[in-house]
Amino acid sequence: MGWTGKVLRIDLSNGTSKSEPLNMEWADKYLGQRGLASKYLVEEVDPKADPLGPENKLIMATGPLTGTCASTGGRYSVITKGPLTGAIACSNSGGYFGAELKFAGWDMVIFEGQSPKPVYVTIFDDDVQLRDASDIWGKSVWDADKYIKSTHQDQMIHVAAIGVAGENEVLYSCVVNDLHRAAGRSGVGAVMGNKNIKAVAVRGTGGVKVKDFKAFMDATNAGKKVLKDNAVTGEGLPAYGTQVLMNVINEAGAMPTRNGADVQFEGAGDISAEAMAEPRRTDGKPNLLTNQACFGCTIACGRISKVDETHFTIQNKPEYWHASGGLEYEAAWALGSATGTNDLEALTYVNFICNEQGIDPISFGATVGAAMELYETGVIDDKVTGGIELKFGSAEALVQCVELTGKAEGFGKELGMGSKRLTEKYGKPELSMTVKGQEFPAYDPRGIQGMGLTYATSNRGACHLRSYTVASEILGIPEKTDPLETDGKAGLVKAFQDATAAVDSSGLCVFTTFAWTLEDIAPQVDAACEGNWSVDKLLEAGERIWNMERIFNNQAGFTAADDNLPQRLLKDAAKTGPAEGLVAGLDKMLPEYYELRGWTQEGVPTNETLERLAV
């Protein structure tokens, strides 16, 4: 148990749905959520399929602990072939949607084909309907949420929707649930838009059964105590959120700034967690109102903010004078440091728009950063930007860009392609800070060497969440390693990748791992699920998942040559800070990484590895 044992398969082309039993043999090997849904995807979708075509599938998947009383047990993921990268995509989100899907009785929903007209899908326990979405097509995530709850007269419905960005197939559009939690990366929202699904609305009245109730309560209570007693999860994250990293990473000289030209941002303090909590000079109120928790979470790292009503972004837009999802570190970095912009209120507004229109702020901000470099170096001009003065540090330009990108209007249409396609179009591919087509996030590999290998080998394109070695290299969790050293990082990255793949498949939030190890997680999974889930079994499942994703990508056409970093990181040394004079030492880590993985030097898993893991 833990699993409901039921998969909902929706054929959009024919407008039909059916229930089928979960493949328990696969569940025993791939656990749930990321791992298990990826298994379904690789079995059912041709790796060479067009991500934006009816042959691609979109899966919304929960883990066995989703919807249970385990702390943070509310996660779900969206799994598909990503249009931004062409690689396997898996974007994880919190909020309440995942738990509600489980209460409705489903481990996952597989969407296949393409609806002939825009629909929204209602899943009210066993009652599944595809409904006409013409009233909300063209509207925002927030409007769709409101419309569905009022149409069905039930405020307890949880909605995952796309905004206009997903409808317009912006390549980094996301799926937003519960107004401001997002399955953010790799363009999963564009796949949903391509399938003509505006929203998925769920309401469940069941519960989640676990294998051994007493053991489960003991294990989850012990886990909650560890989170409470730990200074990071018990105090730091609830008070400051992930945004506390803004000053940390800047001081450590690992803050990619102005499209990665610099590694420190002079405006970091202005857009930090500390700045969010300070009373503003204009109205004496802080940007941050409170923290917020996802379903069942005892950490509560989320930010709820309110923009200054007199700020230029919203002074004439009272519809934005309310509280909403505030800046998390990655968004603050991308909208701020990557574009050289230090206007906290503007960044918060732009973040609101990203949530409202379903745009990944990481790829959006990084793409604007690349566009600003094209503009400042004279490669593009006002004619191309439609009159936007696209200078680094311009909050006005950033705001104009976000308002155009979701709608795919004017220069926004070009921004919506992502920085790889944008810079290639103008003959400057070296200005794209991407791996496998996806923009890298808020850690510069010149100052945190392990993150270079993390980005280069991430199966969904550059990503920090696939192996967050920052925890060890900067924050000293579980133990401190030297961020400027490449020695030992291959093993560190592999260990983080395998453990994270297991956590991402459980229904739990990866932020628990600032306090928990798999020793804390295994008893919770084991008490919920059949199958003797030990630490070793979780790690093996994680390694199996990693290899399965890799094989899909290799079959999609990726090779070792794609395990690379932008030339800027490999050739241009950091100009300031502890990493001054250093480049990313990827070549020193990658061969060892392949060896540890049991892959050939061409990055292909050997038969022996595949047999050992029974992939």
Next chain:
Amino acid sequence: MQVTLKLFASLSPCLPPGAVRNKVDLEVDSNTTILGLLDSHHVPREKCHLVLLNGVFHAPEERDKVALKEGDVLAVWPPVAGG
């Protein structure tokens, strides 16, 4: 000599008056150590988790041995994380 002290998150109340946005410039004796400077501002030792001198981490056992130099920047956090 002059050094800069930066205290973040829950440590910021330990900053002396005159600090702006988590940061203050201070005159200190030339033999002041990392720990000496933190102690003189009553920063609880057990809360000094992430101690970066010019961006480079210094472990607890080094903090009473490393003397500050003119222009040094000492930045300190309690246990924090993000992602």
